Amino acid sequence: xxxxxxxxxxxxxxxxxxxxxxxxxxxxxxxxxxxxxxxxxxxxxxxxxxxxxxxxxxxxxxxxxxxxxxxxxxxxxxxxxxxxxxxxxxxxxxxxxxxxxxxxxxxxxxxxxxxxxxxxxxxxxxxxxxxxxxxxxxxxxxxxxxxxxxxxxxxxxxxxxxxxxxxxxxxxxxxxxxxxxxxxxxxxxxxxx
Amino acid sequence: xxxxxxxxxxxxxxxxxxxxxxxxxxxxxxxxxxxxxxxxxxxxxxxxxxxxxxxxxxxxxxxxxxxxxxxxxxxxxxxxxxxxxxxxxxxxxxxxxxxxxxxxxxxxxxxxxxxxxxxxxxxxxxxxxxxxxxxxxxxxxxxxxxxxxxxxxxxxxxxxxxxxxxxxxxxxxxxxxxxxxxxxxxxxxxxxx
Amino acid sequence: xxxxxxxxxxxxxxxxxxxxxxxxxxxxxxxxxxxxxxxxxxxxxxxxxxxxxxxxxxxxxxxxxxxxxxxxxxxxxxxxxxxxxxxxxxxxxxxxxxxxxxxxxxxxxxxxxxxxxxxxxxxxxxxxxxxxxxxxxxxxxxxxxxxxxxxxxxxxxxxxxxxxxxxxxxxxxxxxxxxxxxxxxxxxxxxxx
Amino acid sequence: xxxxxxxxxxxxxxxxxxxxxxxxxxxxxxxxxxxxxxxxxxxxxxxxxxxxxxxxxxxxxxxxxxxxxxxxxxxxxxxxxxxxxxxxxxxxxxxxxxxxxxxxxxxxxxxxxxxxxxxxxxxxxxxxxxxxxxxxxxxxxxxxxxxxxxxxxxxxxxxxxxxxxxxxxxxxxxxxxxxxxxxxxxxxxxxxx
DNA sequence: AATGAATGAGTATTCATTCAT
DNA sequence: GATGAATGAATACTCATTCAT
Numbered sequence: 151x152x153x154x155x156x157x158x159x160x161x162x163x164x165x166x167x168x169x170x171x172x173x174x175x176x177x178x179x180x181x182x183x184x185x186x187x188x189x190x191x192x193x194x195x196x197x198x199x200x201x202x203x204x205x206x207x208x209x210x211x212x213x214x215x216x217x218x219x220x221x222x223x224x225x226x227x228x229x230x231x232x233x234x235x236x237x238x239x240x241x242x243x244x245x246x247x248x249x250x251x252x253x254x255x256x257x258x259x260x261x262x263x264x265x266x267x268x269x270x271x272x273x274x275x276x277x278x279x280x281x282x283x284x285x286x287x288x289x290x291x292x293x294x295x296x297x298x299x300x301x302x303x304x305x306x307x308x309x310x311x312x313x314x315x316x317x318x319x320x321x322x323x324x325x326x327x328x329x330x331x332x333x334x335x336x337x338x339x340x341x342x343x
Numbered sequence: 344x345x346x347x348x349x350x351x352x353x354x355x356x357x358x359x360x361x362x363x364x365x366x367x368x369x370x371x372x373x374x375x376x377x378x379x380x381x382x383x384x385x386x387x388x389x390x391x392x393x394x395x396x397x398x399x400x401x402x403x404x405x406x407x408x409x410x411x412x413x414x415x416x417x418x419x420x421x422x423x424x425x426x427x428x429x430x431x432x433x434x435x436x437x438x439x440x441x442x443x444x445x446x447x448x449x450x451x452x453x454x455x456x457x458x459x460x461x462x463x464x465x466x467x468x469x470x471x472x473x474x475x476x477x478x479x480x481x482x483x484x485x486x487x488x489x490x491x492x493x494x495x496x497x498x499x500x501x502x503x504x505x506x507x508x509x510x511x512x513x514x515x516x517x518x519x520x521x522x523x524x525x526x527x528x529x530x531x532x533x534x535x536x
Numbered sequence: 537x538x539x540x541x542x543x544x545x546x547x548x549x550x551x552x553x554x555x556x557x558x559x560x561x562x563x564x565x566x567x568x569x570x571x572x573x574x575x576x577x578x579x580x581x582x583x584x585x586x587x588x589x590x591x592x593x594x595x596x597x598x599x600x601x602x603x604x605x606x607x608x609x610x611x612x613x614x615x616x617x618x619x620x621x622x623x624x625x626x627x628x629x630x631x632x633x634x635x636x637x638x639x640x641x642x643x644x645x646x647x648x649x650x651x652x653x654x655x656x657x658x659x660x661x662x663x664x665x666x667x668x669x670x671x672x673x674x675x676x677x678x679x680x681x682x683x684x685x686x687x688x689x690x691x692x693x694x695x696x697x698x699x700x701x702x703x704x705x706x707x708x709x710x711x712x713x714x715x716x717x718x719x720x721x722x723x724x725x726x727x728x729x
Numbered sequence: 730x731x732x733x734x735x736x737x738x739x740x741x742x743x744x745x746x747x748x749x750x751x752x753x754x755x756x757x758x759x760x761x762x763x764x765x766x767x768x769x770x771x772x773x774x775x776x777x778x779x780x781x782x783x784x785x786x787x788x789x790x791x792x793x794x795x796x797x798x799x800x801x802x803x804x805x806x807x808x809x810x811x812x813x814x815x816x817x818x819x820x821x822x823x824x825x826x827x828x829x830x831x832x833x834x835x836x837x838x839x840x841x842x843x844x845x846x847x848x849x850x851x852x853x854x855x856x857x858x859x860x861x862x863x864x865x866x867x868x869x870x871x872x873x874x875x876x877x878x879x880x881x882x883x884x885x886x887x888x889x890x891x892x893x894x895x896x897x898x899x900x901x902x903x904x905x906x907x908x909x910x911x912x913x914x915x916x917x918x919x920x921x922x
Numbered sequence: 923a924a925t926g927a928a929t930g931a932g933t934a935t936t937c938a939t940t941c942a943t
Numbered sequence: 944g945a946t947g948a949a950t951g952a953a954t955a956c957t958c959a960t961t962c963a964t
Contacts, residue, residue, distance in 0.1 A: 156944095175456030177370040181938055191538075191946040193940075202938060261454030263368030267513075276514060298514055299505060300530060307504050308496055321469060321491055337493060341534035345770075345925040346963055352928090374955055384929045386957070395955065538946035539942055545949090561842030563756040567934060577950045579936070588934065647840030649754030662900060684900055686916060689887055697886050698878060706846075707855060707877055723879055727920035735923095760959055770925040772961075781959065 162188035163195050164209055171206060172251040176262055179206075203264065210259045213252060214271055217241070217306075221278050231286040236335045239309045243331045246313045257314050275302070292342040304338045355381040356388050360398060365447040369399060369455055396457065403452045406445055407464055410434070410499075414471050424479040429528045432502045436524045439506045450507050468495070485535040497531045548574035549581050553591060558640040562592060562648055589650065596645045599638055600657055603627070603692075607664050617672040622721045625695045629717045632699045643700050661688070678728040690724045741767035742774050743788055750785060751830040755841055758785075782843065789838045792831060793850055796820070796885075800857050810865040815914045818888045822910045825892045836893050854881070871921040883917045 166187035170179035199205035286292035359380035363372035392398035479485035552573035556565035585591035672678035745766035749758035778784035865871035
């Protein structure tokens, strides 16, 4: 009974945390503003998170986990990395479209000193990159010499940076089309050949 | 009359600022810690910088300016982008070798909510990317369809992210060789073909 | 749920603020000293006042408001300005007797660079002076040529300065009697004849 | 030789001190701003004044001394207090006209917690008030019962407050004429009858 | 003699966290 | 369980004063 209400509160805390971290950075996201926006008391979130840092860390991990899951799923159900990469990047663009804050959230925190991807997740990412390379090599889609770093760079970092650059309007453009998405995918795959 | 300004102090402030920003992020680099490490009084740095933000901003701009100058110089003195890209990336690796904090400093702040590349420098970067593309296309070194964003992504972002990943030991490796450097250059150029 | 706000604390903050402003001036009344004397944490008063300036301003306005109210009330319920002035000045003396700091507080801040009587209150004061003059002229108690400034000077400024001079012991006397009070009233009225 | 230069510097320090104290209050008049405006080094004024407080105190005493001298002189050379009061108040208005800052300076500091009229000067003022009352009584110009406080209040405080109110535009008027001056004198004398 | 470089104690204010209710 | 009152350490920044030159 009470559970339902609670979940809603926790969910609202999560959303409002992302919102403020994205808009004002980690330092600018105060517990007070997060709680107010979420409609809960300041002290409430300490029942679920030991600190502001833990709250944000857990959120970051869950967002990264979703990407990892997506990639895991793609590797199981697709047979070419063209498909895999294309759909993963598609997922990034969908996230950017539907909830730009989430993409920004990942992007900001990946580079924030206070946060690190967990060892666990780093290991998972490494494994997945390995699988991507293996599949690509097996299919003759990419060069046999391609390293994990190169795969990670083109499949994850490059698309995220592209989206972020667009969001910032760095080159004067602030939006994107499905053609942009396709082009990023192709550019990414092509670089690995 | 009166003491002359101790340039060493200012230099030590600069270095200690970079050190703390790299280690703890902008928020974690307190004036108190910066001054203590630099061996100067807290109030001293306000003789040269109006605020902590200005101090860090000016440092960031000067670091970016050095990269811009290097690229400008290369575009004037080299005739193939292979050379240009190779030497620019070489410069990144030299910076990373000689003073890793400087590279980290740029990397951290480029993604920090509190900082933006100045409009001026953004414009310069855009112009330089244009020149790189033009030179590459003119020489037949890269495809005629390559965009500014793609050039920027591969010539600047990718190498910086590569170095940063290595510095973090993200894939278990924490160092690099001249072969790595060469490989990054070739990978970068190749992606633009 | 949660503790209820301790009105006593706020009251103690108010009192300790007045105390320090009176003793050391606005600049000399530090948040730290105010909070310590009030027995609350430094940050606490920011739950009620946005800044030290707002804290002091609101206190000043409330003290002035009380005087304005008193005068408004007197003008409604008395029919001669002899009574009005007499009782207003009586009020000043009562305040000085009961809580000398309050009178000093008004006196110090009325002349402090950082504070101004609000436009609102200035207007109210002006209106009340007008009414005092009208009543006095109508009753033939004061000359028809008396200006607002003269009325204000004798009814408000002169008594406050008198009390303040006594409090300072400027002429060697540090106390007052009801005779003093009567004399001030009569002197004040007489000057306006 | 050097003396001449020095006197100029000290004079400029005095003027710039008054300027800043009047414009920004005691707290807002920084040594740095005072020295810069005066065209001397910050450390220079510590050769003549042990502290900022001493600098301002000495300036205040000198301004008050001038008023005391004026009044002393008037009491020696005039035979009615009508003349004395008239000319003293005239002096106030001249000061206000010629260098409004000086009047404001006195007015601000007379009410600033950090400053007190010296015991010496207080005694002198008391003596002078006594003489004014004696002369007035002897001439039958004022009532025999007039106290020192009343004399001081009408001859010094009232005119200064009047000028200050006008300078602040408290009643909507920001200037004054020779008629105003005459009226203040007459009002002042009349109150003492 | 005069400068202004350098100091550091002091300022108001913020905010993650605790805990009485 | 949930609240929000209360805390206090930490922050960036100021400025009167000192003293090496």
